[in-house]
Amino acid sequence: MWSLPVLLLAGEFGPVTPPEWLPAASVGLSRAYPVVVKGAAHGPGLTTRCGLSLATACITNPRQAPEKSCAKQGLIRFR
Numbered sequence: 001m002w003s004l005p006v007l008l009l010a011g012e013f014g015p016v017t018p019p020e021w022l023p024a025a026s027v028g029l030s031r032a033y034p035v036v037v038k039g040a041a042h043g044p045g046l047t048t049r050c051g052l053s054l055a056t057a058c059i060t061n062p063r064q065a066p067e068k069s070c071a072k073q074g075l076i077r078f079r
Contacts, residue, residue, distance in 0.1 A: 005031045007058040007066065009051055011040030033058065037071045 006029050010019040019036040026032040037044035037051050044051035050070035057066040 001030045002028055003030050005033065005058060005062040007045075007054060008032055008034040009045045009054065010034075010036050011042055011044040011048075011051075012036055012038050013041045014044075016042045033065055033068075035066070035068045035071050038073065 008022055008025050010017055010022055012019060022034040022036065026034055035054060037048055040048045040051065045055045046052065050073070053070060054066045054068060057064075
């Protein structure tokens with residue numbers, strides 16, 4: 001069992017790493033923080049404000065689970 005904190009991000013519409021894979025990716029990680037970012041696709045840690053804030057929070061304070069309420073508020077923006 002790996003006890004280091006690990007943030008696992010998936011976009012709701014992620015075609016490459018879909019959210020359905022998060023449970024399997026969490027196996028063996030006692031401090032996994034799986035988060036699905038609503039309205040996001042692949043790479044929500046780099047492409048969404050919420051994902052970036054979650055990644056920043058985990059890097060800043062890895063001993064604390066990130067506040068993930070923003071992940072449920074995703075908006076799809078068409079340009």
